[in-house]
Amino acid sequence: MSGKYVFTLDENDKKYAREHLNETEERRETALIEMKKWLVEEKPNLHARLEDKYILPFLRGCKFDCEKTKVKLTNYYTLRRNQPQWFQNRNPLLPEIQELVKLGIFVPLTLTLENRLVVIIRTAAHDPKKHKQDDVFKAGKMILDIAAMQYERAQIYGITAIFDMTGVNIWHAKQLTPNMIKNAVFAWQNYHCSPKQLEFINAPLYINVVLNIFKNFMSEKIRKRVRVHFRGVNSLHEIVDKNILPPEYGGSGESMKDLISFWNEKLLSHRVWFAEDEQYRAE
Template structure:
């Protein structure tokens, strides 16, 4: 199977190589052996229809610190979820109006500059109108932007993601959209995704945020729960965890404004149309 795909070559710097060895247990030898094992496993289990190019499999291996059993379990859950949740994973066309509208609102905005080599994403929980926008489409659009941001970002796959949940303007209408079923799907998608969420920072949280978070936490692993931090203000809490030089000006930072970032991701998503069409084929039978 591997002959159809380009063989992976490690081209990152020595610090990244050292991190891979010491934290992810990835060496040239372990990488080669694990990729061979996973490709054979995927061939023996065609019902999961796993994407078997080196880079795709390696992202999951890194997310599981090269534990093969954990990697197989995560792959099974990821590709099974892609089958079972078509409202998020089918018809992922950036040209769809419901996707374009949400992208323009800036519901999910990766920053252009990393922090300690981790990808930083601002998730604007209340950017959409709950009377107009379906919550499933919000998660679908967010997942599409995340895929576009990390598919060629090897550092995010190695060092992970910092998610900033901006709860500015959140209403009970937004909260009502987050049913236990939606929340369960969201947590499942975070936990079976190949890039590890290293920190979940909630800023400008309302007083009732713990009611919502308690539902989220009921579906989370202990490790993921430990990565949650709640701040009851918009900027002070954010500036305590991220340097101003990487943040948009709208967040008291020194980088490009939010509108420029939104325009960038609109264009980037459009450029990934063919990739999304091809990627949609990979899901469990």
């Protein structure tokens, strides 16, 4: 186990964490001790990571309610066991992963929205006749894991997810079986970063048919965070500052090409970490 967590963010972050997440130095230390004791003595079968920096995001996501955190940790490590197609053999050099990353299926921005991490998810960038939906989810989660480690504020302020529906067709929809949708939503709701906004842009008129299936598995809280935009990116600009968006989305931020290259390099540099991380899953 590595050393004790040290809060290195600024005073505004500390104040926000205290007021919105119930996080204080004392509460953090007490909760981390309780969670580690529980994982070691009562839940060794989860085979969870015991370092402070890997437990803390779950505490923050549950506003330091230890009982809720225990549920989320159990769900998360069980998910890692039950969905090996997403969490095993996460080698960034795999051809199928490289193809999907370079297509830009999941692209975090380097500029933030009210301190939230912003991610563009291009739901139809891949060819459904060539690429497996499981590999799409796998590549996306790999990038999210690295982005969340690089940007700690995502644990505190959450994530704004922009789902670009451009080019979506019946073959993309057919990949998303009800069981896969159920597992995808379960993953969102039990991951170590909370989705605060889910913005669907360039949406086809039949989007609600697909979205309603997703919503069936969502908690009421997550359901209320879903918003659909039918007017291209124009209505998105009313919610997300154009200055942080790539030029491809009408903004003045970094290009999608540069962002894709940036995150691919990050993935490749974490190849050893991914290999080591695979062992952490429920037995």
